[in-house]
Amino acid sequence: MSQPTIISIETMRVACKSCSLSTLCLPMGLCPQDVERLEDIVKHARPLHRGDLLFRSGDRFRSLYVVKTGSLKSFAPSPEGGEQVLGFHLPGEVIGLDAIDRRTHSCFAKVLETSSICEVPFQLLTQLTAIIPGLQHHLYRLLSKEIGHDTDMLLLLGKKNAEERLAAFLLDMSKRLQRRGLSPTDFYLSMSRHEIGNYLGLAVETVSRIFTRFQDDRLLGVERKHIEIFDLDALATLADGMGTMRQQQQRT
Amino acid sequence: MSQPTIISIETMRVACKSCSLSTLCLPMGLCPQDVERLEDIVKHARPLHRGDLLFRSGDRFRSLYVVKTGSLKSFAPSPEGGEQVLGFHLPGEVIGLDAIDRRTHSCFAKVLETSSICEVPFQLLTQLTAIIPGLQHHLYRLLSKEIGHDTDMLLLLGKKNAEERLAAFLLDMSKRLQRRGLSPTDFYLSMSRHEIGNYLGLAVETVSRIFTRFQDDRLLGVERKHIEIFDLDALATLADGMGTMRQQQQRT
DNA sequence: CGGGCTTTTGACGCCCATCAACGAGTGTGG
DNA sequence: CCACACTCGTTGATGGGCGTCAAAAGCCCG
Structure with missing residues (x-):
């Protein structure tokens, strides 16, 4: 089985030690070794500050983002010019899953307080599924969990x-x-x-x-x-x- | 690369000719051959009638369902005993994506009119991703699209x-x-x-x-x-x- | 220290839920 | 085939929950 070339920069891995990926993935059955491989592909962004936009509606989708520290909100523009806050994102949580389908972000992600965020290039991530057993299923679960959360919100907005x-x-x-x-x-x-x-x-x-x-x-x-x-x-x-x-x- | 054993019953494939899988998958870049392989794993249920439940909240998750003809609704029970309708499902659309995470359905799917529905065992489907290029990504997109739809509903319920x-x-x-x-x-x-x-x-x-x-x-x-x-x-x-x-x- | 933003509190009014009643459509059994 | 019951859809009357407007006080930042 040919293994796709993975960006594998040791220095990056080290810098990523405290990255939330482990928080995120370990409980789901990945072994620490696999998490290390995941961390290899994570790009580290400089810390972002209150008001910064992680991405905008219309931006091309390239990566998922994992909140490491801090918090942000995502919101969609509404036709009238207003906006709808879609969610608040705390450390360990993943942002950007809604953009996979259209290959374009359809909402904004704005930083609420000084935060650091891991960027995970989606294409590399999917390539990794070939060599990390369980990662593929983990991604399905991640997406499915997001649907479950949205469902809860629909009930809240519809009935409460x-x-x-x-x-x-x-x-x-x-x-x-x-x-x-x-x-x-x-x-x-x-x-x-x-x-x-x-x-x-x-x-x-x-x-x-x-x-x-x-x-x-x-x-x-x-x-x-x-x-x-x-x-x-x-x-x-x-x-x-x-x-x-x-x-x-x-x-x- | 060892190919997982797939339930492959020719008669099933034939019976499935008009199955909505092709409607669903062809536009997404799968070749007809691949769709045939997909159809091989599809179980055919007898037609369901108005009021029948395809699955219940609490049922173990095993399969996704593709509406072939007819329509259904999915709804979640709310704590007070009421229910929240989560969506209506027309031919070509997929049901059950929210259950992947918890391995358990958390909503009900009820048939609105006489309908036929393809059952797609999820485990077999994910095994197929190993031999059908693009299927994995197609599944990601399917899940992501569902999130996008929920997002639209959040805007609707929150602002309109x-x-x-x-x-x-x-x-x-x-x-x-x-x-x-x-x-x-x-x-x-x-x-x-x-x-x-x-x-x-x-x-x-x-x-x-x-x-x-x-x-x-x-x-x-x-x-x-x-x-x-x-x-x-x-x-x-x-x-x-x-x-x-x-x-x-x-x-x- | 001044200006702007956030939060709070009050007054008012409107949108929509609720209650009620009725007609029409649908299914069932005698 | 018809009587009956039940559900569904529509319309009117009423009221309440929450949005809107207004204003003031507190907090943050330059």
Whole structure:
């Protein structure tokens, strides 16, 4: 079996030691050796700063990006000139999967705070699937997982009210931060109320009001971007729409 | 290169002649020979009838499904007991991509009208990628395309009002039917108003009201499930949210 | 220190969900 | 073949949730 030539620069591998690829791939059954080979093809970008664009809608698709540190948001332009925030991306998460099909990015990725991001040339990655068993399937799962997340958002936007949306958002952030080894109940949000509202299909004012309502109900403490969750369970109950239920029948 | 054993039953291939796989794969750069090999692994199910479930949430994931004729809807259960319609699936389209990650279906697929559906065992499909060049990339694109579609829906649910949603829905159906060689302006919807509303995040009554509004505005003719579009352009303008605009500034 | 941005809070109004009622279409069994 | 029940689609009335407008205070950055 002929092995495709892979860009393999030792210095790059070393620089990449702390790269999130291992965080990303190890749990999925790849051995450390394979992760090393993955790291060989990763390009390292200089750190990006708040407001920088990782890519724009219309850019040719070449690479996937893995967040190493920091955070960013992706958003799509809407016909009227507005934008829809599609997601927030934390360390260990992959950006750009939606662009594979059209070979062109159809959304923007903007840096929310100083971040470092690994660039993974997609063509090289797919070539690697020939020599790393399981990588191909891992990529399928990565794409499929993204679909699953979008599905959750469709349910949120289609069926949940403002309170449930914000509760679900905070819970989601909590879980993702916990997976990164951070506190699930005490964290800083890198995005503005405006961006949260846009993401959740709500007005800024609504987001703000519900934050204070949650605070009044002793569910959490809020001070600007600093969030402290007092009652994860209650928040989960709210997020599932069982906030004011006794024995309620379904709503379609 | 050792070729994995493939279920290869000639009779199956013959029975599959009209299978939508070719519709699906040929445009993507696979040669007819390859499509034949694909068809070799396709299991044929008996025709399914209105109300039948192709799979349920919680079912183990084994296969993707390609709609051959007819149509179905997929929907996710919501915590409160309701459901969210995630999509409608027409001939040539693939179902089940969201289940690859968790190896378990997390949504239901219900048949809307008598339909025939090709079952494609996923493991065999991925094995075929070793011997059919381009198939692997085609699968990536398939998954990526699904993400792109979900993204469009997020924008719709997050930013558009009822009129814009229904206009966008009708346009989408129109385009997909046209791609299948059917009239883009004269067709039958296989789903109920209730299902349309659920899909679009609207109440049944709202859907109904907007149908009559469109009819009053001479945009289309509606008679139960039969739709005749008179003005595709106006509908597109509406769907893009430029319905009542002169020189309007963006809305975030 | 000044200007701009973010966040919060209040007042108001509209879009759309909800409730209710009715007609039409569909299927089923006697 | 018809009666009956049920679902589906439409229309009207009503109300509430949340968007919009407005303003003020806090925070950040040059």
